[in-house]
Amino acid sequence: MPKENIYQNILNRIIKSNNILLVSHQNPDGDAISSLCAFAELLEQIKTKSIWVGKYSLYCQDKPAKYFDYLPNFEKIISDKKINFSDFDLMISLDCGDIKRTGLVEEINHKTDNQFIIDIDHHPLIEKFADITLKDKLAISTTQIIYRIFKNFHLTINKEAANAILTGIITDSGNFLYPATNKEALTTASKMLSYGADLPYIIKQTSKNKSISAMRAWGWIMANLNYNKTYEIIFSIITKKEFDSLGASWDDLEGIVNFLGNVIQEGKMTLLLRQENNEIIKGSLRSNKKEIDVSKLANVLMGGGHKYAAGFSINGKIEKTNNIYKII
Template structure:
């Protein structure tokens, strides 16, 4: 059944005239590399396409990937109806596409395919290929390539490996499977450059990034009753640091190294909203349950949420989330 889905997806891609690729807001390495991979495939098949992400990429860290320059944050709403195929990548939550209303109200002749490895949140696609056991969406796309006998080039190999490395945190997270390691090894045989990927995605922090990490560590608090650690970054902290969004995953990843706690939470304040990032390496703890209760989602060991129309304030020496 799953093989048939991958074959149906490739058939739709082959028959399409004009394709729209979409990935989620605040894209991570897997989102960007999945999109770059599909652009590479579209170019090979000589398809017209647009690749869209509603947040402008800070492509310094991912400039080594092929086609990253083809991802735009600006799309003319009048041309949406021209796409006969829409492919959503690494984006199970409709809101995070940045064009939820358009996707809900798509034309009858428009077909949506969704490739993802996150737990299901919304039902908006005509063909859903979701593999929660996969390490990354690029691992899901690897199956698309293999099942349909699509040649894996060096460019494609770099995309596949980047998604696996960034979503497993270089094989440290529990989503690192035997299959993920075998695929990564295969991508090296196809010419993927693992040292270059790690250099650009791991060893990429600047002084403001490190200073904000220091601030998060200074304010780190442990709730001994629940064996739970959390830290707060206010809007003032963030404005003072002048950092890019890439640093927040690094901060939560670093905090999750804290020994003896079941989970960690990083709350960061933005204009009229608060974002939460949850991480756990503790057996049996599923942080996505809390994220889902707060309107977010993600994986059992890495999830997030957004609370709108609110801010963070310290009242009587305790942090509180308050409505604006």
């Protein structure tokens, strides 16, 4: 299918729908939340123009962080509660690299012929699950792709939409520090400023949000950094017992692997391995060199992600004796 028709197909599908479910991924990051909020803004606009007269809901399996509450339609996001999937005739999946990340696999598997799925995303394609797939792994964020849709539908970007689009770009590019940052990201960001986006406020909301207990946990991770010279991997490993003694939550570790990847000069990649609960070990990977694609390693471990940032989850237990770690 020629790419220029995809936008028209998306619009046609929206117009035919009565009740749309916008879904973003579990453990939502800035781009996931911004994509929901920006797309809701897009639907509001086509409603105002009387192109479409339907209903919509925003869903994310896990509760978004409160500091994103400046985003438009944020209060509409449903989380921690089951939705009635059969109520919807169109689901639009945003920023979900994998169908599992929607948290709705069961529902999607039982969907009827009258229910359609559109997948809008910038992760590498793992398995096609939608009727219309709009993916571009070179886009810095999913909001970048949503901006292209705004333009294709000839919609105006108001201040609210601009804030949401820019938030996705800022968070997924790590304030323009990650190697995936490209010309389009910067051009779009500058356009968003001209549409009224508040860059200093977005930076403050998405960066200046760490608690003292979170910083103590970061300190622990940093004090326990190791370097494997053979594989050129910088890594830190934390057992459940060690983590419990810090008085922090897992959310507090959000951002640390990106930070380490940004500031440490040695190594080809950074790995944080942590014991999530008694059975599950979680790994976060960041590439520190352009030629290293960490999603390949994550895929081998049944995980996923991007070239520069990926993660995995494995069954097992980290055991530490005399400073030697073992997974049993």
